[in-house]
Amino acid sequence: MLSNSSKYAIKAVLFLALNSNEKNKVMVKDISQPINVPQAYIAKLLQALVKEKIISSTRGPKGGFYLDEINLNHSIMNIVNVIDGEKKLNSCMMSLKKCNEEKPCPLHNILSPSRSNILNNLKSKTIKDVIKEVKLGNAFLPL
């Protein structure tokens, strides 16, 4: 469903959402440990996210990664799309060329509603929405 890389990226972004802002940037080495992902690995993922403007960064002393207000309003799906590409999640469960309602494969009718639900949630929930649940104590970090 989600690749390892996507999962790691989500963890990192949520960590930044809780622990950074324009004034308090966080270095890779201080991200990799709490989220339990190798530094060189998460560094590469964060760089990709910066390039697509999902997160922010500055280099040099006092530099690091952080989320600004705009970043916080990105959806979880945006993160996944940057890391895994757009089509991974939409493919047919039986590897038909295209998954559609008109000529559904035998698993489509059974599984598609739940999958759509997952996709819609990933699309609609923003970083901000998600960390709100953490702050309310309904979900937990660190990971």
Place this chain on the structure above:
Amino acid sequence: MLSNSSKYAIKAVLFLALNSNEKNKVMVKDISQPINVPQAYIAKLLQALVKEKIISSTRGPKGGFYLDEINLNHSIMNIVNVIDGEKKLNSCMMSLKKCNEEKPCPLHNILSPSRSNILNNLKSKTIKDVIKEVKLGNAFLPL
């Protein structure tokens, strides 16, 4: 979610469900083409399914693969478990060690219900159930 191999295996099993029985066995070469999977690849998967008694086979002239009445009552999940192993589908969406309700990760509450729904369907739907929908014209083959 499902590996390529699992998808291929499901396709092959459904094909057999519709086109074989104890009296009419089907050879790999006559399976691989209609389901659009390379022969050597699907052969290996079918062999794994036979070993776990999800499907049946006999060798030699007039041999081939087929489903008997017992085979038809296996769930789709049984196929997936043989090919992908048991735990792939149950892992946390954010790569926590274990996914649980007591200390859910931030994505758990959002996505877990739909995922459970998918898993329950895969567990409860049998091969026979699924091809019934095909015969009724509610779902389509070939793939």
Place this chain on the structure above:
DNA sequence: AATAAAATATGATAAAAATCATATTCAAGA
């Protein structure tokens, strides 16, 4: 300006998944 501290770009290596290839074994029919 020089230095140092950070991200960035780039690419190498390792591990896993997907795919391909073939010698061996078993079963049917001549």
Place this chain on the structure above:
DNA sequence: TCTTGAATATGATTTTTATCATATTTTATT
């Protein structure tokens, strides 16, 4: 019983994903 046609066992190759490593560029501080 010999031959032939099928699955089976085994493993090699290729591709993708995951992981690691490092030289370069940018920025703050002295």
